[in-house]
Amino acid sequence: MTKCREFFHGLRRDWQLVLLVLPGVIFYLIYRYLPMYGLIIAFKDYGIYTGIHGSPWAGLKYFQEFFSSGDFFLLFKNTLLIGVYSLLWSFPFPIILAILLNEMRLKSFKKLVQTVTFLPSFLSTVVVCSMVIDFLSPSTGIINTIIKACGGEPIYFMTKPEWFRTIYISSGIWQQTGYNAVIYLAALTSLDASLLEAAEIDGCGRLKKIWYIVLPSLMPIITIMFILNSGNIFKAAQDKMLLLYNPATYSVSDIFSTFTYRKGIVENNYSYSTAVGFFEAMVSLIVVTVTNYVSKKMNDTSLW
Amino acid sequence: MKRKITVFDCVNFLILSAVLFITIYPLWYVLCISLSSTEMINSGTVTLYPKGFNFAAYKQIFGTSKILRAYSNSVVYTAIGTMCCMAMTIVFVYPLSRKNFVLRKPITVLITITLYFTGGLIPTFLVVQGTGLLDSMWSLIIPNIIWTFDAILLRNFFEGVPAELHEAAIIDGANELKILMKIYIPLSTSALATIALFYAMGQWNSYLLPSIYITSYEKLPLPVILRDMLMEDTNSNPNSIASGQITPEALKNATMFVSILPFLIFYPYLQKYFVKGLTMGAVKG
Structure with a gap:
């Protein structure tokens, strides 16, 4: 009771702040929480004219349909594999780049490389994907020009499922390495110089210094970044995937988020799409919670 | 203190130069293509600089x-x-x-x-x-x-x-x-x-x-x-x-x-x- 009184007293005291925070709260309620409520259409036969409330309940029909269709296994596999491979392949590059930059003695050159490698992460997905497709074009693309010059047959890269993950991941590495290296570079600035000096006096070479001093001192941040990134394993970039994939590569490139897009926006099957999206959201929530728990256990660093 | 340049420094410089090239080249390529003539693009010979230079696009x-x-x-x-x-x-x-x-x-x-x-x-x-x-x-x-x-x-x-x-x-x-x-x-x-x-x-x-x-x-x-x-x-x-x-x-x-x-x-x-x-x-x- 007193708690309640205190609360209203606080509201009166902070009325100016309440007024300021109100528009934001309304935004969150309408555009973040109302859609969560809208998830109930996954359990209904949503019709455009009947609306959310007027549509009849469908129970778990769409979930059953999804789980019993061949799509489920394929999507799950594709989403997971893209996520895991992206994590494992892309993860080492920023660390290597940061260490190499840190060892660079020509300061102006270091600055130049850092500035330039940082740039691609701000290019739009459309531009990056355009470049990827142009580069790999069988008729004019530079890669195929090289293949042809060496006497090979041009490869239709974008239609070959076996090439898809390589293309997706390597273009991601090209785009994100400089951006992700910033964190490690920041950590390297606080490196204990006396340790390095001591090692030098003991006759330690550059490679040995990197291996025995620089890398171990980066280990805590590497662990944190790895755990945090594993939380995103289920969140392959929908917008990039939609640009790079096509029916010829669906067998490896179709993931939950592209499937919900096709079912919902293209085929207007709102309930089915929402059911799949709901499932995806639950799985990624579990993944994030687990990684966050692990991170908390390991080094007191967590998102919450 | 001026230290002498080691093999490590050279290799590092080479690697970072390669990184620099790989990052810049795609953007440069976009610019080159945009300034080249259609015939040259279709022949697949535009690689390092624009060919058939024009501003038509x-x-x-x-x-x-x-x-x-x-x-x-x-x-x-x-x-x-x-x-x-x-x-x-x-x-x-x-x-x-x-x-x-x-x-x-x-x-x-x-x-x-x-x-x-x-x-x-x-x-x-x-x-x-x-x-x-x-x-x-x-x-x-x-x-x-x-x-x-x-x-x-x-x-x-x-x-x-x-x-x-x-x-x-x-x-x-x-x-x-x-x-x-x-x-x-x-x-x-x-x-x-x-x-x-x-x-x-x-x-x-x-x-x-x-x-x-x-x-x-x-x-x-x-x-x-x-x-x-x-x-x-x-x-x-x-x-x-x-x-x-x-x-x-x-x-x-x-x-x-x-x-x-x-x-x-x-x-x-x-x-x-x-x-x-x-x-x-x-x-x-």
Whole structure:
């Protein structure tokens, strides 16, 4: 009771702040929480004219349909594999780049490389994907020009499922390495110089210094970044995937988020799409919670 | 102390030069293609510099209303969007940064949940439709007017403003809005610039939401037009290339280049803010 009184007293005291925070709260309620409520259409036969409330309940029909269709296994596999491979392949590059930059003695050159490698992460997905497709074009693309010059047959890269993950991941590495290296570079600035000096006096070479001093001192941040990134394993970039994939590569490139897009926006099957999206959201929530728990256990660093 | 240059330094220099080349080359290639003649592009010989140098593609961009209109749409959406977003975010975050604000805890929980769980594509679409925003500029601005992650960063930054300043202002009889305007905002310009930049880049680059929410052709922003050009031959099958329906490579690459040009021009000046934003996120408050 007193708690309640205190609360209203606080509201009166902070009325100016309440007024300021109100528009934001309304935004969150309408555009973040109302859609969560809208998830109930996954359990209904949503019709455009009947609306959310007027549509009849469908129970778990769409979930059953999804789980019993061949799509489920394929999507799950594709989403997971893209996520895991992206994590494992892309993860080492920023660390290597940061260490190499840190060892660079020509300061102006270091600055130049850092500035330039940082740039691609701000290019739009459309531009990056355009470049990827142009580069790999069988008729004019530079890669195929090289293949042809060496006497090979041009490869239709974008239609070959076996090439898809390589293309997706390597273009991601090209785009994100400089951006992700910033964190490690920041950590390297606080490196204990006396340790390095001591090692030098003991006759330690550059490679040995990197291996025995620089890398171990980066280990805590590497662990944190790895755990945090594993939380995103289920969140392959929908917008990039939609640009790079096509029916010829669906067998490896179709993931939950592209499937919900096709079912919902293209085929207007709102309930089915929402059911799949709901499932995806639950799985990624579990993944994030687990990684966050692990991170908390390991080094007191967590998102919450 | 001048140390002698070792093998390690040479190898390092070579590796980083390669990295530099790999990063720059695709962008340079886009520029080269945009300045080359169609015959040269189709013969596949354009590699290191433009061949059959001409500005036809750029003339075409400025001659066709389609791309120019999309360009100006993008400029307008980005400018208005960034201003609205910043105003909303600042006003929303300020009360949350106050330690004894009565609603601080509940609202923090409210917004943190949305970082981990969302309604997803279709339910959000239905809400945007239901609030009557479809096919208007506001559908690209209002539904994402506060970025939760950036809001939390800014809140942490605001929390670093000394409480004494705040108390002094209260004693001087300032109201909360005035304190925000006269103390908090001037003290956090770099953090605000960073967030505004990230938001502007996000708005400028986004193609998926406009392609879903905007239905009138003349309201589309640039990335969607680019996407359409790209989609024409995305299947990269031999038939589509023979059909002659597709946008000439030069025009496509010129449009790409024009779309990243404003960013390229300002990038050297803005880079420090981007870096700051990243490290700001790393040091948790």
